[in-house]
Amino acid sequence: MRAAFTMARLTLHEAARKRVLLAALVLGVAFVALDAIGFHFILKGFAGQVGALAAAQKRFAITFFTLAGLYAVNFLSAMASVLLPIDTLSGEIASGVAQTLATRPIRRSEILLGKWLAYVAVLTAYLLLLAGGVLAVAATVAGYVPPRVGPGLALMVLESVALVTLSIAGGARLATVTNGMLAFGLYGLAFIGGWVEQIGALTRNTAARDVGTVASLVMPTEALWQRAAHEMQPVVFAQLNITPFSPASVPSAAMVAWAGIWTAAVLAWALRSFAKRPL
């Protein structure tokens, strides 16, 4: 594992040297600032309104906007999780850098694991920075703290880890462009599968629901977001399905466990595949 940590340090160093961390920080701050400005004006629209209806509308707007912010965070995090490590292996294999690494007295699995650890760390920090910002804005501007933030963020982190793993695994075998097409293709498949499942659940269409479940088994990322969104909204919102972020069919704990198994299996495949890949 010593070499894996050396590789992880190098990857973090690369992210810092190439100003990836700086860009993430600057854009993250800009994102949170825009979220705060948006929140401020939305709340301003309710100023002076009184009564139960206005209070309910305000409550709805605050919850909806917080969930929308978290959805945007989830999307940005998913994109970054695919794009950032997309050529970390395929690029080094194509350029020949991997040859100089693989002839050192280290396991190839340590090269891959080191990169994986570093990208998981960077992207988890990125996600927590953005999500933390959105939650801090909601708490500061509107005095609102969503329920079950811990489990919700953990599920979002797991989604990011799953996408990092997929992106790195693809790079062990595929060219960068092909890998990108595959990763985004699967992400899209999970996204549309998730919506088919939700609409199937709302319309009590078992076949549509099953199609969505199968899509989630193939690529569980959308299921993780659906579950995270379910966790981080008031029970009444979740039960009434009154926002696009209120899943009619809540992914089960078994699906979350499957996402963990899926990620571990993809990582194991990547380690094995890279170990055998001709360089």
Added chain:
Amino acid sequence: MTVTHTGMSGPAIETRGLRKRFGSRRAVEDLSLSVAQGEVFGLLGPNGAGKTTSVKMLLGLIPPSGGSARMLGVPIGDRATRSRVGFLPEHFRFQDWLTGRELLEFHGRLCGMPRADVAARAATLLVRVDLVDAADRRLSAYSKGMTQRIGLASALLARPRVVFLDEPTSGLDPLGRLMVRDVIRELREDGVTVFLNSHMLGEVEATCDRVAFVRRGRVVHEHRLADETEGVAVQLRADPLDAETLVGLERLGRALHRDGDTLHMRVAGEHVLPELARWVVGRGARLHHLSATRDTLEDLFVRVMDGERAG
């Protein structure tokens, strides 16, 4: 039996019937060779002869399709053995956002070298490859020659017992090429085995103890560079050259043939020339021209490859 100060006996590199196929294409077919410890060995062949594939198999970068190979007495692919092997690829690539010093320190850590040792060794090697002034500059700003130099330093970082150099003088100016020659000479003095892959036959001739010519991944000829048995080529013009004179010349050399008024033959060495001249003049002939040339490695390469092509 070779026993070196590493305590290991036997060849540094030994392959038997090593093969590699990519689908139906045979990249290496039955590569069998042995490289002694401390030997500077050159692998020569035309493009597509399987040289790079052979080196990659020896380094564990690609798995062989058949045959066997051992490095430092251990089957190839052994992880611990890689700590005693250095490698400079033909197109050395690196993390170009690192500085030269950082690159060496990073590779030193991958080799498990203690931090203080890495720093000291990197400093020594930066002096050796003449990159002290550029040590803290990013590699993206290095020229091709500087890139080769830092690659060479990286290959030598962990004090290897076997070094693979694939086109080490590619992109280097004359001074850089001389530096590489000196480094190889120093490695030989330290008992390090050098496996050189180069198209620059002059470089190979100046540095190698022995070369093997490969064609279609098979060793077709081996040649010891200090070998005197190849003799020298002689060109002679005299008249008249009667049959009896020619019979006498055949006793002094071999491969006699005429090309116009010039007679070509091979003799054991320059020491035969006075006797040759005496015989021709003694037979009453007028000697107009007598010269001897040693074959260059290029001549030998062309001859061997032409012979293989014809065969």
